[in-house]
Amino acid sequence: MASRLIFKTLSRRHRLCSTSPPFLSKTSASRSASTLVVAEHEGGSIKAQSLSAVVAATSLGDDNSVSLLLAGYGSSLLQAAERAATCHPSISQVLVADSEKFANPLAEPWAKLVQLVQQKGGYSHVIATSGSFGKNILPRAAALLDVSPVTDVVEVNGPTQFVRPIYAGNALCTVRYTGANPCMLTVRSTSFPVPPLAADSKSNGAPISHVDLSTLDEDSIGKSRYIKLSSEDTERPDLGSARIVVTGGRGLKSAENFKMLEKLAEKLGAAVGATRAAVDAGFVPNELQVGQTGKIVAPDLYMAFGVSGAIQHLAGMKDSKFIVAVNKDADAPIFQVADYGLVADLFEVIPELLEKFPEKK
Numbered sequence: 027m028a029s030r031l032i033f034k035t036l037s038r039r040h041r042l043c044s045t046s047p048p049f050l051s052k053t054s055a056s057r058s059a060s061t062l063v064v065a066e067h068e069g070g071s072i073k074a075q076s077l078s079a080v081v082a083a084t085s086l087g088d089d090n091s092v093s094l095l096l097a098g099y100g101s102s103l104l105q106a107a108e109r110a111a112t113c114h115p116s117i118s119q120v121l122v123a124d125s126e127k128f129a130n131p132l133a134e135p136w137a138k139l140v141q142l143v144q145q146k147g148g149y150s151h152v153i154a155t156s157g158s159f160g161k162n163i164l165p166r167a168a169a170l171l172d173v174s175p176v177t178d179v180v181e182v183n184g185p186t187q188f189v190r191p192i193y194a195g196n197a198l199c200t201v202r203y204t205g206a207n208p209c210m211l212t213v214r215s216t217s218f219p220v221p222p223l224a225a226d227s228k229s230n231g232a233p234i235s236h237v238d239l240s241t242l243d244e245d246s247i248g249k250s251r252y253i254k255l256s257s258e259d260t261e262r263p264d265l266g267s268a269r270i271v272v273t274g275g276r277g278l279k280s281a282e283n284f285k286m287l288e289k290l291a292e293k294l295g296a297a298v299g300a301t302r303a304a305v306d307a308g309f310v311p312n313e314l315q316v317g318q319t320g321k322i323v324a325p326d327l328y329m330a331f332g333v334s335g336a337i338q339h340l341a342g343m344k345d346s347k348f349i350v351a352v353n354k355d356a357d358a359p360i361f362q363v364a365d366y367g368l369v370a371d372l373f374e375v376i377p378e379l380l381e382k383f384p385e386k387k
């Protein structure tokens with residue numbers, strides 16, 4: 027590898043613009059905050075991404091009381107609620123909606139549930155993370171409550187002022203919410219990392235109460251039907267929260283060649299990601315897509331092989347702490363955001379890395 031051009035790039039991740047409208051007025055949301063966090067759970071535990079929404083809620087104001095809403099059906103829901111009650115010091119109560127209607131995350135019943143809980147609790151803010159779960163539910167719930175949601179928030183500057191990316195992340199826009207309560211937000215989990223102390227950090231659990239579902243409006247429930255969940259059975263970490271992500275682009279050329287990348291990921295304990303071009307070509311399933319229309323990731327180390335660095339791809343990974351890119355084209359835009367770039371043929375580099383990295387114990 028020594029004969030190849032290796033360079034370290036210096037500048038990346040610029041804010042191109044920041045706008046703040048001068049004409050904005052104070053809203054009801056700016057009084058003392060009470061926040062409903064719409065959380066996701068799996069296997070009896072609250073998902074780490076949902077804890078990021080709790081972290082975002084803590085920036086809304088010092089006297090903010092945070093209620094966590096968990097819905098589902100049966101024992102794993104109750105187990106998740108018990109764990110959630112002790113998982114973050116800022117959670118003041120856990121609300122549980124236990125019904126067969128919430129056995130699967132269908133948007134219609136969930137949106138109705140958020141509407142019901144909001145009408146009873148009168149929260150100033152409702153927050154979910156910007157994953158497929160939150161993006162599916164929150165805008166519908168906002169429509170039912172007749173408010174406009176602020177989506178994809180990356181910074182909270184008080185109860186009504188938020189920063190969100192525009193133009194596929196090329197510019198950051200400061201916006202102020204001027205509508206009626208509740209102010210509804212989806213937040214990027216990568217922008218609100220959960221500090222290690224948050225795990226099981228509350229010795230006295232927050233109270234858990236059951237939501238009274240007797241008045242749940244069931245009008246539109248049943249319009250969609252859950253068919254099945256298909257996901258890959260893999261021991262690799264989840265792409266959204268992995269510390270290392272190894273991504274392949276069209277340069278990998280085939281599904282067969284992607285297996286090299288999977289081996290590399292196994293050795294590094296990394297998740298595998300892909301560009302949309304690689305997904306569209308059928309090399310890997312859609313759930314691995316990173317970018318504007320895929321997952322947003324910000325791992326400690328992001329390794330990109332055969333990825334050109336299109337703006338829509340950068341939108342999903344440019345906040346990674348350390349970016350390494352391998353591309354045979356020295357002018358590929360990925361090198362503008364890479365901390366280390368290697369101009370080389372990936373079909374030589376990956377086998378060499380596989381040989382040099384020790385087996386994972």
Ligand SMILES: Cc1cc2nc3c(=O)[nH]c(=O)nc-3n(C[C@H](O)[C@H](O)[C@H](O)COP(=O)(O)OP(=O)(O)OC[C@H]3O[C@@H](n4cnc5c(N)ncnc54)[C@H](O)[C@@H]3O)c2cc1C
Binds near residue numbers: 300317320334
């Ligand atoms: C609305 C919209 C949304 C989009 N959303 C996303 C998104 O979420 N995520 C996403 O990724 N894209 C997205 N795209 C697509 C995006 O514009 C690009 O087309 C895509 O990211 C390109 O993928 P790529 O880098 O794999 O392919 P290419 O741009 O074709 O780049 C392949 C790279 O591989 C290099 N290469 C080839 N062979 C080798 C080799 N042997 N060794 C080393 N390097 C090699 C080439 O030099 C080239 O730079 C979106 C586009 C639109 C319009």
